[in-house]
Amino acid sequence: MDNKEYLNAQRAEAWREALRKSKPNKDRIGIARVAMNELAPDYRITCNEEVNQGLNRKQALLEASRCLDCPEPLCTTGCPVGINIPKFIKNIERGEILEAARTLKETSALPAVCGRVCPQEKQCESKCFYLQKLKKEPVAIGYLERFAADYERESGQISVPEIPQRNGIKIAVVGSGPAGLSFAGDMIKKGYAVTVFEALHEIGGVLKYGIPEFRLPNSIVDVEIDNLRKMGVEFVTDCIIGKTLSYDDLHEMGFKGIFAASGAGLPRFMNIPGENLIGVMSSNEYLTRVNLMRAADPEADTPVLPGRKVAIIGGGNTAMDSVRTARRLGAERAIIVYRRSEEEMPARIEEVKHAKEEGIEFMTLHNPIEYIGDEKGHVTRMRLQKMTLGEPDASGRRSPVPIPGAIVEIDVDMVIVSVGVSPNPLIPNTFKGLTISPKGTIVVDESSMRSDLPDLYAGGDIVRGGATVILAMGDGRRAASAMDAQFHR
Amino acid sequence: MNKIVNKEYFSANVVKLEVEAPLIARARKAGHFVIVRTGEKGERIPLTITSADVERGTITLVIQAVGKSTRKLCALEAGDYITDVVGPLGKATHIEKFGTVVCCGGGVGVAPLLPIVEAMKKAGNKVITVLAARTKELIILEEQMRQHSDEVIIMTDDGSYGRKGLVTNGVEEVINREKVDLCVTIGPAVMMKFVALLTKKYDLPTIASLNTIMVDGTGMCGACRVTVGGKTKFVCVDGPEFDAHQVDFDEMLMRLSSYKGIE
Numbered sequence: 001m002d003n004k005e006y007l008n009a010q011r012a013e014a015w016r017e018a019l020r021k022s023k024p025n026k027d028r029i030g031i032a033r034v035a036m037n038e039l040a041p042d043y044r045i046t047c048n049e050e051v052n053q054g055l056n057r058k059q060a061l062l063e064a065s066r067c068l069d070c071p072e073p074l075c076t077t078g079c080p081v082g083i084n085i086p087k088f089i090k091n092i093e094r095g096e097i098l099e100a101a102r103t104l105k106e107t108s109a110l111p112a113v114c115g116r117v118c119p120q121e122k123q124c125e126s127k128c129f130y131l132q133k134l135k136k137e138p139v140a141i142g143y144l145e146r147f148a149a150d151y152e153r154e155s156g157q158i159s160v161p162e163i164p165q166r167n168g169i170k171i172a173v174v175g176s177g178p179a180g181l182s183f184a185g186d187m188i189k190k191g192y193a194v195t196v197f198e199a200l201h202e203i204g205g206v207l208k209y210g211i212p213e214f215r216l217p218n219s220i221v222d223v224e225i226d227n228l229r230k231m232g233v234e235f236v237t238d239c240i241i242g243k244t245l246s247y248d249d250l251h252e253m254g255f256k257g258i259f260a261a262s263g264a265g266l267p268r269f270m271n272i273p274g275e276n277l278i279g280v281m282s283s284n285e286y287l288t289r290v291n292l293m294r295a296a297d298p299e300a301d302t303p304v305l306p307g308r309k310v311a312i313i314g315g316g317n318t319a320m321d322s323v324r325t326a327r328r329l330g331a332e333r334a335i336i337v338y339r340r341s342e343e344e345m346p347a348r349i350e351e352v353k354h355a356k357e358e359g360i361e362f363m364t365l366h367n368p369i370e371y372i373g374d375e376k377g378h379v380t381r382m383r384l385q386k387m388t389l390g391e392p393d394a395s396g397r398r399s400p401v402p403i404p405g406a407i408v409e410i411d412v413d414m415v416i417v418s419v420g421v422s423p424n425p426l427i428p429n430t431f432k433g434l435t436i437s438p439k440g441t442i443v444v445d446e447s448s449m450r451s452d453l454p455d456l457y458a459g460g461d462i463v464r465g466g467a468t469v470i471l472a473m474g475d476g477r478r479a480a481s482a483m484d485a486q487f488h489r
Numbered sequence: 490m491n492k493i494v495n496k497e498y499f500s501a502n503v504v505k506l507e508v509e510a511p512l513i514a515r516a517r518k519a520g521h522f523v524i525v526r527t528g529e530k531g532e533r534i535p536l537t538i539t540s541a542d543v544e545r546g547t548i549t550l551v552i553q554a555v556g557k558s559t560r561k562l563c564a565l566e567a568g569d570y571i572t573d574v575v576g577p578l579g580k581a582t583h584i585e586k587f588g589t590v591v592c593c594g595g596g597v598g599v600a601p602l603l604p605i606v607e608a609m610k611k612a613g614n615k616v617i618t619v620l621a622a623r624t625k626e627l628i629i630l631e632e633q634m635r636q637h638s639d640e641v642i643i644m645t646d647d648g649s650y651g652r653k654g655l656v657t658n659g660v661e662e663v664i665n666r667e668k669v670d671l672c673v674t675i676g677p678a679v680m681m682k683f684v685a686l687l688t689k690k691y692d693l694p695t696i697a698s699l700n701t702i703m704v705d706g707t708g709m710c711g712a713c714r715v716t717v718g719g720k721t722k723f724v725c726v727d728g729p730e731f732d733a734h735q736v737d738f739d740e741m742l743m744r745l746s747s748y749k750g751i752e
Contacts, residue, residue: 276716301561377740
C-alpha cells in the first residue's frame, strides 16, 4: 500500500466519516484560527520560561474542528517526516488525544519538539486548503501537534511504539541531534539494534546546546529521548566517531550500517578587523555556554560575559535565539544587525514577532565592517556600513549593496556573530572514500541519503550545511528506509 | 564517568592523574588532547595527554591548579571519578626524522611535551630538551625526559637548580652551539611567544602547541580561535600545534584573559 492508499484507507474509517458529517463545512470555515497562549513580554524577559504556553483542551478541540479532513490532504505533502496530519487532527476533534499522539509517533520520533520548533508556516500549514483555496489562515497544525504531544506526556500515559522482534543487525548513529534521533527511532521500530554515539556529554545535539529553554525546554527533549531509550535505543556520550572510535573500529565492533548525523561544525566569521576581540563570539559559543553549560546559573563553572549592549549579526533563527537570550541575561540594548531588510530575514515570523515584543532593536540594512576595542582588548564599538537592496542574488533574495560613505558607529560590549556554520569536519576528515563537497558537506544520493561508502548514510547539517530540525529529521527517515531496504535486498 | 586510578603530586599545585579511558588510550598520539569536565555543573576544559598505557587502559594528565576547574580536578583522589573525559582531540604532532630537535617546555607545559620528546627520539632524532620553571620544586618529569632525550638542560628563574635564566637562554645556547633543525615549544603563551621571537631570529622552524579557551573542543564553538599567518584558525581542529612564527601570540594572550574577573 503506498502512502496515498494508506491515507485514503484511514480516511474511509467509519469514525472519520461520521466526524465529517457531524459539522457542516461552512460552520468549520466560520471558526477563526486559534491564537497561541503566550507569556507576557515584560515577564518573560526576566526568566527562561517557555514563551509559548500551548493550547488548552477547549481551544485544541475547536481548532481541530476547523480541519476539513480533505480527500486529498496536501498538508501531508508539506511534512518532511510524512505525519498523517488529518488523522491526528481528527483524533483531537473527537477527543481521542492519546490516539492523536500515537498517530504522530507513527512517523515522528520527536513530536513535542517539532510542535515547537518546526517552521510549519513554510511546510504543512503552507499547503493547507484554507490558505491555498480559501485565502484564510491555515489550520494551526503545529499548535495541535504540540498539544497532542504535551497532553500525552502530562497524562503520564506515554505510549511506546511496538517494537518487532530484534533482527540482530547492529547500526551505529553518529550524533544525537534531530537527524540521528529520527533515524534511530525508525530503525529501532524496524527491529535493528541501534547505538547512538554523541561527542558531547548530553544527548540531543542542537536541541540541547543550540535552541534555548524559552523556546524548547530541555525537559521536553529529555522525555522524547527517554522514549527512544525505552524502545531500546542505546546512547553513548563522550564518544567522538572519527577520533575515539574509527570507521574500522565500528566495523570491528560489528556495526553493519552507519548513519552520520554529526551536524554543524565550525562557525563562520566575516573576516573583518577586530573580530577576535574579547566579547566577539559565535552564536554557537554563546548559546552553548548558556544552554548546554548553563553559564547563567551562578552555580555553574562555565562563565559567560555579561553583555549590556549586545549586537547580534545575522537574521536567522539562531540570531533570534541569541538576541533573545542576551535580553534575558540583562542586555539593556539587544540589537539584530542584518544586512538585508526584514522581508529577506530567514528567521521564522514568530521568532521575529516575539523578539520585537521583547524590546529587541532591529538594525536592518546594516553590515558590520569593523570592531573597535579598548586597551585590554574588549570590544567597545562597532562600525556599520549602511546597505540598500539591489538585484536578486543566487538565493533569490534581493542582494544587499553598500551605500558609499554611509557608515555609522555604535557602542557595544558584546557581539554575537550568527552568519552560519560549516559542517563538522571530523567525519569528512577521517573517513576515507567519502566524496566531500567544496562546502565540506558529505555528498549523498538525495533519495537514499547513501554516501560513496556503501554502508554509510548521512543526513542533517553534515549533508545540508545548515538546515532546520525537521529537514534533518526527514533525512533520518529517508536514510532509515533506504538502509532497511538495502538489508532486505 | 572515568575513574582515577592513581594520583601523584609533582608540587603543591601540580598533580598527575592516571585516568581510566581505554578507547582514548588506544587512539591517542603525541600532541592529542582531551576535554575534561568535573561535576554536573563543571566546565569543559582542554588538557593535553601526557602519556597513555594501552594495556592498563589509562591516560595520564598533568594538571596545574590555576582556576576553579583545575582546582576541582586537582582535588580529586585516586578512586574518584571524573564526570567526563572525551578525546583524543586535535591533530597529532607531525613526527619524522628532522635531525636535531630542541624541545622546550615551561611549567606544566613540560607534561604534554613528554610524548613529543618520546616520539621524536623514537623517529631517530637527536633530542635536546630544555626544561624551565621559576624554581627547583616546579621542575617536573625530569627523569622521564632524561630517558628519552640525548641531553636535558634545566633552567630556573632563581638559579635554585640547573642554570639561572629563562627557557630562551637555554635554547639560544644550543642554537649557538650546534645545528638545530626544529624547535618544539609548549608552555605558558608568553613563554612560547619569546621562544618564537628567539628562533625566528635564527630562522629555526618552530612548532608551538597552543592551549586556548575551549567549550566543546570539537570544532563547534570557535572560542579557541587564534590568528595564524593572518588567518583565523581553530585550535581544537586545526591545531593545537602551529608554526610558532606565524602565531599572533599577543592576540592569544589577550583572548586568554577574556573571563578574568568573572570566574
